[in-house]
Amino acid sequence: MRIGIVCYPTYGGSGVMATELGLGLARHGHQVHFITYRRPPRLSAFHENVFFHEVSGEDYPLFEYPPYDTALASKMVDVVKFENLDLLHVHYAIPHATVAYIAKKILLTQGRYVPVVTTLHGTDITLVGNNKAFAPVVQFSINKSDGVTAVSESLRKETCEYFDIERDIRVIYNFIDFDRFSKSDKDHFKKAIAPNGERIIVHTSNFRKVKRVEDVVQVFKRIHEHTPSKLLLIGDGPERYAMEELCRKLELCHEVRFLGKQDAIEELLAVSDLFILPSESESFGLAALEAMACEVPVISSNAGGVPEVNIQGETGFLSEVGDVEDMARNALHILSNDETLQRFRAAALAQAKRFDISIILPQYEQYYEEVLTASTMQVL
Numbered sequence: 001m002r003i004g005i006v007c008y009p010t011y012g013g014s015g016v017m018a019t020e021l022g023l024g025l026a027r028h029g030h031q032v033h034f035i036t037y038r039r040p041p042r043l044s045a046f047h048e049n050v051f052f053h054e055v056s057g058e059d060y061p062l063f064e065y066p067p068y069d070t071a072l073a074s075k076m077v078d079v080v081k082f083e084n085l086d087l088l089h090v091h092y093a094i095p096h097a098t099v100a101y102i103a104k105k106i107l108l109t110q111g112r113y114v115p116v117v118t119t120l121h122g123t124d125i126t127l128v129g130n131n132k133a134f135a136p137v138v139q140f141s142i143n144k145s146d147g148v149t150a151v152s153e154s155l156r157k158e159t160c161e162y163f164d165i166e167r168d169i170r171v172i173y174n175f176i177d178f179d180r181f182s183k184s185d186k187d188h189f190k191k192a193i194a195p196n197g198e199r200i201i202v203h204t205s206n207f208r209k210v211k212r213v214e215d216v217v218q219v220f221k222r223i224h225e226h227t228p229s230k231l232l233l234i235g236d237g238p239e240r241y242a243m244e245e246l247c248r249k250l251e252l253c254h255e256v257r258f259l260g261k262q263d264a265i266e267e268l269l270a271v272s273d274l275f276i277l278p279s280e281s282e283s284f285g286l287a288a289l290e291a292m293a294c295e296v297p298v299i300s301s302n303a304g305g306v307p308e309v310n311i312q313g314e315t316g317f318l319s320e321v322g323d324v325e326d327m328a329r330n331a332l333h334i335l336s337n338d339e340t341l342q343r344f345r346a347a348a349l350a351q352a353k354r355f356d357i358s359i360i361l362p363q364y365e366q367y368y369e370e371v372l373t374a375s376t377m378q379v380l
């Protein structure tokens with residue numbers, strides 16, 4: 001199959017998933033064409049079945065905002081036609097599903113039908129929750145896609161509650177490629193971060209307000225009062241400076257390391273003992289799943305789809321959003337002795353294995369086949 005993938009080429013989970021999916025499909029013999037404004041971070045190595053088409057928005061003095069959507073639609077039309085794509089898989093309704101609809105209509109005037117699969121990752125829906133003005137366009141784009149998937153059951157339900165959805169939404173969970181994510185022996189790393197054998201607590205995110213990184217720091221403060229420990233904060237974003245200030249105020253600077261954006265996240269997870277994800281909203285929580293794949297138990301909020309990933313009392317614990325006391329209590333329980341930690345580690349890995357790429361990727365392939373068959377019948 002020849003598949004076009006459209007995504008945000010960022011460090012966020014949707015870009016990571018779209019890239020890993022494309023690479024997995026390429027390994028399965030499909031030809032994959034990424035259509036984005038920048039090469040996604042995990043798309044660095046050469047692969048004979050992977051192609052990258054850069055969308056460059058024209059900057060023209062007349063326009064205050066470069067017309068990116070028009071540039072993207074034009075590129076989609078061009079790539080579908082000249083690379084003879086069978087299907088477009090777009091990640092995010094805003095604006096990708098909307099733009100794909102325009103591209104599809106243009107191609108139809110030229111006698112070419114290309115089905116569009118849209119994957120919802122969460123922020124499309126929460127954005128509409130915050131700004132109703134987007135609702136008609138998002139709803140239209142979801143309904144006009146030939147296939148729609150959501151990354152969790154919670155997101156599927158939420159989408160159907162917010163919008164008038166006239167079609168089925170297939171839940172296909174995010175996945176882990178264990179070739180990349182598996183615990184490796186990085187003893188020298190551990191010694192550098194925690195020279196006296198301290199427990200290593202970790203959080204990764206894009207430091208948006210919704211991630212509640214201040215709760216991570218507050219939970220860590222409570223852990224640190226009882227257990228020698230270090231906190232690694234990985235990623236960058238709008239809240240980073242405020243978090244540095246908070247650490248200064250709480251006199252935690254020597255215990256907390258801000259590492260910024262990291263490519264080899266698995267190497268840091270491999271030396272960690274506990275992952276904290278206290279988000280206010282989270283459709284899935286890929287960051288938590290990646291930690292679990294490295295045998296790291298998770299202390300999280302119970303927002304959105306997180307309970308579908310982190311299992312209460314088994315792979316970690318879930319608390320109400322903002323309940324840092326409960327999170328700290330649970331964290332201290334997991335860290336209380338090596339035997340307990342080991343039990344949680346093993347359960348975290350076992351749960352992560354349920355999301356192995358070898359289980360999830362065929363679900364996408366199967367869904368593509370179904371969408372292609374249905375759209376062929378529609379055209380006939």
Ligand code: GMT
Binds near residue numbers: 011012015174283287
């Ligand atoms: O969480 C973010 O800010 C990034 C966002 C994205 O677009 O990459 O993540 C969303 O998609 C991920 C991959 O499906 C999910 O694991 C995240 O839970 C989801 N984030 C939210 O719902 C807030």
